[in-house]
Amino acid sequence: MIFKLLRYNLRSLIVRRGGTVLSVLSIGFSVGILVLVLALARGFELSLTRTGRDDNLIVLRQGATSEGESGISRDAARLLRSYQGVALGRDGEPLAAPECYAALNLEREGGGTANFTLRGVSAASFEIRDFLVIREGRKFQPGTREVVVGKSLVGRMKGSKVGGQLELQDQEWPVVGVLDSQGGAYDSEIWCDAEVLLQVLNRPIYQTCILRRAEPAPREGPDPLIAVLEDDQRLGVKVQTEPGYFASQAGMLGDVLKFVGYFIAGIMATGAAFGTAVTLLASLAERTREIGTLLALGFRPRQILIGFLFEALILGLLGGIVGVLLALPVNNVATGTMNWKTFTEQAFAFRITTDVVIAAVTFSTIIGVVSGLVPAWKASRVPPSVALRE
Amino acid sequence: MPWRLLVAHLRRSWFRTALTAAGVALAIFLLATLRTVVTGLQSVVKDSNANRLVVTSALGLFKNQPVRLRHELQTVPGVRDVTDWTWFGGVYIDEKNMFSRFATEPATLRRVYGEGPRPDIAMPADQWEAFEADRGSCIVGMGLVREFGFAIGDKIEMTGNIFPGQYTFTVRGIYLKGRDQIDEAMLFFQWKYLEQSIERDGGTSEVGIFVLACDPNVETGAIARDVDLRFASSDHATTTVTEAAFNQMFVSMWGNVPLLLSMIGGAVLFAAFMIALNTMLLAGRERRLEIGVLKALGFPGGVVATLLVAESVLVCGTGGVAGVAAAHWMFDIRRVEILDRMFPGFMILPETALGAVAIAALVGLVSGAVPAIVATRTSVVSGLSRRG
């Protein structure tokens, strides 16, 4: 019996299609906003968290929360190279690469400037990060001022294409290649030779060291290699896995974006819920005689209430789908923002992932149901006698 | 003009009217807020001090500069005072407690920021002197007092990261901001204290950025060019820009925030329009018979149309005013601490408020016009006939 009732409710939505369409659209636009901002947050997070291999370790100075705050001396770098537990490369040399990290103010394509990450790397850096490929052009020549740029920078930073030039300290640094780290943080970086960079910046020490471990970490329990490294007084370092480090750099920005998304969409959706409630209340006013008839036929008030909630739920659900469809065009559109932790430009793309869609549709369905609470309650209070009156 | 009809309708369906107005109010609240973020970012730039220049390394914000430049910059014609700010970073108890910490030279900081009728960093003279006298001292802004309860004489402990080690500062002064755009939650301590630990680690004496207070009678552009030219061929080339340009750089680093906010604003506006249109179309449908009767009695179509439009404008306009009032209360009266720090100068401008109400009225106008046009077009007979 209940299903026949639900069919009646569905039919009601279709017959009053003006109100249905407008309610769905107003919920849809609110959800669209949510999807937009969640996709922004997700894209930002993904660009960081998908960076690196679990068996690569990033070594920072104790107390540093990011590479920019860290310092690794040449002595420490040498010590790390000779550590037991560090894997050996193809040429038999240990896979430990000290690196220099700097944020430099460079011009954006289309005006304005931003801080871009410049990473001075050693030869081993490429082998340690073997998920990286040079998409176009070639690697830079060590000892020169040649650079390669991350693929996300092409079109965003002035001069970032093969054959282009970057201007640093009144000198030209030719761009000879484009690197692709499969969607990781390195796609927003500029790479050059570590020694050259140290000289230009007049720095006596590196910032970090990245190394590949010979044996994988144990599944459970503490990691002996990391423990040994961190306990070593000569080094005074803190160690994280490569993905773990970049995830920690996502910091607050991702959370803040998500909060902002829910905040804005929540407010907007409340407004949409009000509008939907108006639609349902008006629909109720037109249908009192129908409802009285249903009650006279033997349906119970509770079933009437469920029917109205069902209508509200459908409106919310449809609104969610419309919202996702409205926001879909931004999927994979490239954008960028400033990472608050590192103060550097982070290029990434909007990513409408499954969990974003699920969150949005759940959100809109809840909004729909909430909007239907008062109308459903009122509907259940209609007395059967109205069927006969007038 | 039967205005009583308008009043009677609003009273009759007051709940629906309230819901519609509330929906519009929420949308306008959002629009006003989004717009204020944009104007807030702009004001940071617009209201900068016109006689200050900021000197950074040509390589960017993160490259520190030799401390001896203090004296060299003082000799540039047109430069009255030179101070410097060095970003300290560090951790106070927890990484979550984020506020700006700078090492500086107290005496020069006072000369550049602390003097005049409305100084940017306003502090009583005895506190400035205490700050200058005690090498281990610091001053904090009122915002930090509100958040952490600091008082004069308190000891603040911090763990450095860029400059490793443990640091203890004694609070010797509490400053107030002289302009809305100044961050009232900063901590300044003596650069000499920092220098000690730099020398201990064998580093070079460097500071972050220099701020020059210039003679108002000299063109700042000329001074800036002078400075950069002087150091262009050394190994610490500089980039000198006005305070406005420096702030603009920070704003533009946010990326395409205006675009994102516009997209969101557009969606919000559209959703509000859907809500208002929904209610008005409903009203139009329900009143078909009534409209037919009015026309039969001889009321011209224009009267009916005007009543519908007026009702819609009134409801949406009221919602608009309510939304702006809510935004004003939330941002100008209650003042959210975190927002204050990120966006000092975050306040609802009069033109934002007026614009928001105007938009609400416009939404009302269009959503009332649709059923109004339908009503004028419908023949009297079809309005009256029950069979439709």
Next chain:
Amino acid sequence: MLIEVRGVVKSYAKGAETVRVLHGIDLDVGDAEWVALMGPSGSGKTTLLNLLGGLDVPDEGSIVVGGEDLVGRSPAELAGWRSRHVGFIFQLYNLLAVLTAYQNVELPLLLTPLSRKERREHVEVALSTVGLSDRMDHYPSQLSGGQQQRVAIARAIVTDPSFLLADEPTGDLDAKSAHEILDLLQALHEHYGKSIVMVTHDPAAAKCADRLVHLEKGFLVADEVRS
């Protein structure tokens, strides 16, 4: 002659077809004459009523009222003419639910240049004529069917129109209320000399009229003066 109808033809579109509802009607209505339009449903009597009231325009023919031809007038002109010359009485009363009885009766006067005080005088007279002075602040939902129809009649006469058009005025009422309404219309007809054109099925109502006009399938088939 108050109303002269000559050769009026009217068709309506019904889906894809056009249905001719009136086939060349000629009719005269004199001053202070009470005409009952009768006929089976679909005979076109309500359509003719709408045309007489300027609510719709004929496809062919002429309708001259008080010397003015309604055909060829714009909807705006017809609206103004209606407000001055016609009083409508509908089967379902058609009062505005959001207004009180007083306000409903006052409504047509808002189209005139009368002041509030003058309007009040007219409304009070109209309501006392129909015997509802004590209920002027009630809403339609608070009145019985008969009372609502009386308010509607008060509204119809408050502007002192040239004639009244009534569409099944007793159709929705019980016998007692219908009787009251017919007495009222009779009083208006005899004491105030109002012309009335009334569409009705009700034999009791037909008995009150001076003339019975029968329509069938859009043709005028009979026109008898009652003795």
